[in-house]
Every structure is written in structure tokens, then in C-alpha cells.
Amino acid sequence: MKREIPHGLSVYLDLVRFGAASIVVLSHLWVLVFPRYPLPWPGHSAVVIFFVLSGFVISHASRPELGLRGYLHHRTARIYPVVLGAAVLSIALAAFGVHTMQYAGTRGSDLLDVGLNVTFLAQTWANVALPYNGPFWSLNYEVWYYILFGIWCYHPSRLLLLVAGVIAGPKILLMMPVWLLGVYLHRKMTVLDRKTALRIFLLTLVAGLAFFWIDAGARIREVMRGIWPEAMDLTRGSNQFVGDFLLGLIVALNFLAAGSLGMGLLLKCEAAIRYLSSFTFSMYVFHVPLAVLIWNGLGVHAALPFLGLLLLGVVGMGELTERRTKWYRALLAPLFGGMRTPVSIQ
Numbered sequence: 001m002k003r004e005i006p007h008g009l010s011v012y013l014d015l016v017r018f019g020a021a022s023i024v025v026l027s028h029l030w031v032l033v034f035p036r037y038p039l040p041w042p043g044h045s046a047v048v049i050f051f052v053l054s055g056f057v058i059s060h061a062s063r064p065e066l067g068l069r070g071y072l073h074h075r076t077a078r079i080y081p082v083v084l085g086a087a088v089l090s091i092a093l094a095a096f097g098v099h100t101m102q103y104a105g106t107r108g109s110d111l112l113d114v115g116l117n118v119t120f121l122a123q124t125w126a127n128v129a130l131p132y133n134g135p136f137w138s139l140n141y142e143v144w145y146y147i148l149f150g151i152w153c154y155h156p157s158r159l160l161l162l163v164a165g166v167i168a169g170p171k172i173l174l175m176m177p178v179w180l181l182g183v184y185l186h187r188k189m190t191v192l193d194r195k196t197a198l199r200i201f202l203l204t205l206v207a208g209l210a211f212f213w214i215d216a217g218a219r220i221r222e223v224m225r226g227i228w229p230e231a232m233d234l235t236r237g238s239n240q241f242v243g244d245f246l247l248g249l250i251v252a253l254n255f256l257a258a259g260s261l262g263m264g265l266l267l268k269c270e271a272a273i274r275y276l277s278s279f280t281f282s283m284y285v286f287h288v289p290l291a292v293l294i295w296n297g298l299g300v301h302a303a304l305p306f307l308g309l310l311l312l313g314v315v316g317m318g319e320l321t322e323r324r325t326k327w328y329r330a331l332l333a334p335l336f337g338g339m340r341t342p343v344s345i346q
Contacts, residue, residue: 005060005186008263011270013255014277017053020046021280024135025287028103029310032295033303042212047138048178048244050284052251054142055182058149068154073336075146077328081321082285083139087114089289090131098132098297104288105129120144124169127236132289137237139285144168145179170234174241178248185252189259197260204254211250217243282318290314 005013027043062071094110106129107113113128122128123140130136148168151160165173192200211217217240224242225232232239266273290313291306300306 006259006262008261008267009255009259011266011273012258012263013053013056015266015273016049017280018273018277020049020053021283025283028135028288029291032101032291033306044217044240045208045212045247048247049251050138051142051175051178051244052182052185052248052255054145055179055184056186056255057182058146059183059186062149062153068150069336071150071154073329073332075143075150076336077332078322078325079139079143079146081324081328082281083118085317085321086130086133086136086285086289087118089286089293090114090133093132093289093292093297096297098292100132101292101296103134104132104292105134107131121167123171123237124167132292133285135284135288141172141175142179144172145176148176149183171236171238174235174238175244178241178244181245181248181252185255189256192257192260194260197257199257200253201257201261204250204257207250208247208254211243211247217247219243220246278323279314279318281322282314286314286317290317 023041023046024043026039027041027046030039030041061074066074091110091114094107100107108128108131110131113122113131116122116126116128117130117136117140120140120143122130123137124144144164144167148161148164151157151164220243221232221240225239235241238244287310290310294300294306294309294313298309300309
């Protein structure tokens with residue numbers, strides 16, 4: 001069944017997407033550029049927002065008429081240009097021996113680590129960072145959610161789901177309920193009366209800020225670590241999964257309320273919001289390797305030129321990758337049976 005996203009909610013989600021990407025960038029680079037003015041940017045919380053958003057959007061994109069081939073076609077055209085761009089940056093930085101930095105991850109074994117990440121096996125039963133690109137870990141998670149969801153939607157098979165789940169591994173599966181919150185929200189979206197929607201919207205904003213301010217996810221993790229330290233050590237990047245799910249619930253309720261509010265003020269800025277949000281994938285995936293290149297490779301340490309070059313780099317990579325998704329779909333069409341698929345789905 002086709003479920004359209006309300007126009008105002010669609011613009012709001014794009015604004016949230018851009019805001020979350022900006023927070024991730026700031027959480028990694030603020031201490032580098034402005035070490036004398038430390039600020040606790042909630043980078044991990046922003047990733048939770050991305051997971052809920054991703055589940056919502058993928059549920060919207062996985063229409064029955066698309067079919068399995070169409071679904072794979074769309075996901076491949078959307079993801080792999082950005083993934084390969086990140087891989088090229090990692091290989092280039094390694095080839096020129098550029099020093100790494102905080103949040104960038106170690107160089108590891110370079111080509112092997114790059115190979116594990118471009119095949120999305122780096123976070124399954126392992127913990128291998130893409131060289132110079134620590135934030136890439138979450139993309140490994142998301143792609144397995146796409147795979148599991150695609151099997152469930154288009155080729156339902158308990159055996160295939162079991163095999164895919166085993167390959168994905170416990171770390172990735174622990175965070176999948178957060179992603180599924182977005183799916184559930186999309187499929188159960190309902191219209192609230194304006195007064196109720198406004199109350200929920202404001203309450204979820206306050207609850208989200210409070211959740212971050214008291215660091216509730218980390219507090220829950222430490223309680224669980226005291227009970228079962230060995231298991232918590234194994235979860236690594238997913239060790240806040242309980243707190244992340246609670247935060248995901250807050251985010252999902254916020255989106256639910258936003259869908260009933262119309263978001264009239266945002267519609268006046270729709271063109272600007274749409275344009276900015278079209279670079280969010282690039283912001284997320286490319287900001288750290290580009291920062292390593294500019295800061296350590298080119299030796300640019302002054303805040304203004306550093307940020308200017310970083311912005312140019314992100315825009316340039318975005319224009320080559322995510323903003324050319326339609327072109328990549330057309331290029332890849334012969335591999336997926338030469339089909340014509342709708343171009344309006346993200």
C-alpha cells in the first residue's frame with residue numbers, strides 16, 4: 001500500500017536530516033578547530049536520529065510495485081557512489097602517508113580494511129574502521145538493515161532472514177529495533193488533532209534535550225556493564241542499544257507529531273532546506289577524510305580557510321555522488337534488467 005509522506009513532514013525530515021549531519025560534523029571537528037571552546041555536540045544521538053529517519057524513508061521507498069530488482073537498483077545507485085568515493089579518499093590518503101587524527105580511525109591494513117567496509121562486513125562480527133573514516137561504521141549497519149528489510153518485503157524467507165541475520169551479527173541486530181521504529185512509524189502514521197500534536201512535539205523536544213543532557217544512554221550502559229561486563233564489551237559500538245531505543249522512541253513520536261502540524265513556516269524555506277539536505281549523505285561520509293586531508297595533508301589549521309575548504313570538498317564530493325543518483329540509476333539499469341524505475345524515491 002502506498003503511503004505518501006505529508007508535504008510539511010517531508011520538509012521537516014529534510015531539515016532534521018541536515019541538522020543531524022551538521023551535529024555529527026561538529027562533534028568530530030569542533031575540538032580540532034576550536035579547542036579553546038569545547039562544546040558537547042551530541043554526535044551519537046544524531047546517529048540515532050539518522051537510523052529512525054532511514055527506517056521511515058526506506059519503508060516509504062519499498063513500494064510493492066518496485067519489486068526486489070527495483071529495490072536493489074535504487075539502494076545500489078544511492079549508496080555505492082558515496083561508498084566508492086569514501087574508499088577512494090581512504091586509499092589516496094594512505095598512499096600519500098597522511099597522518100590520521102581523532103575520530104578518523106587507524107589506517108589499519110588499508111586495502112583489506114577498505115575491502116571489508118565496501119562489502120559492509122567491517123562491523124558484522126568484526127570492528128574494522130574504514131581508514132581515515134571512523135563515522136563510516138554506521139553505514140555498515142544501515143546496509144544490513146536494507147538487506148534484511150528487502151528480504152522481508154520482497155522475498156520473504158525465514159531461511160534467508162536467518163542467514164542474513166547471522167552474517168550481520170549481534171552488534172548490528174541490537175540496533176535494528178531503532179531503525180524499525182522508523183518503519184513502524186511510516187506504516188502506522190496517523191493524523192493527530194493539532195493541540196495534541198503540538199503538545200507531543202514540544203514534549204519530545206524537551207525530552208530529547210534532557211536525554212542528551214543527563215547522558216541517559218551512557219548511564220544505562222554503565223548499569224548494564226556492572227551486571228554483565230563481558231557481554232557489554234562485545235557489543236562495542238552498540239553498547240548503548242537500550243538508551244538508543246528509548247531515544248529513538250522520542251524521535252519517532254516527534255516525527256509523528258510533526259506530521260500533523262503542517263510545518264507552514266518551513267514550507268516558505270523549502271527550496272533552501274531541500275538543497276542543503278541533498279548534501280547530508282556526503283557531509284556524513286566525507287567530512288572526516290576531507291578534514292584529515294586539509295588539516296594534516298595540506299597543513300591548513302586556521303579555522304576559516306579550513307572550514308571553507310571542507311565545505312568546498314563536501315559540495316564537490318556531493319555533486320559527484322549523491323546529487324547524481326538519477327544518473328547512477330540510469331547507468332546501473334542494465335545490471336538490473338534494464339528496468340525503468342521511479343526517480344522520485346530517495
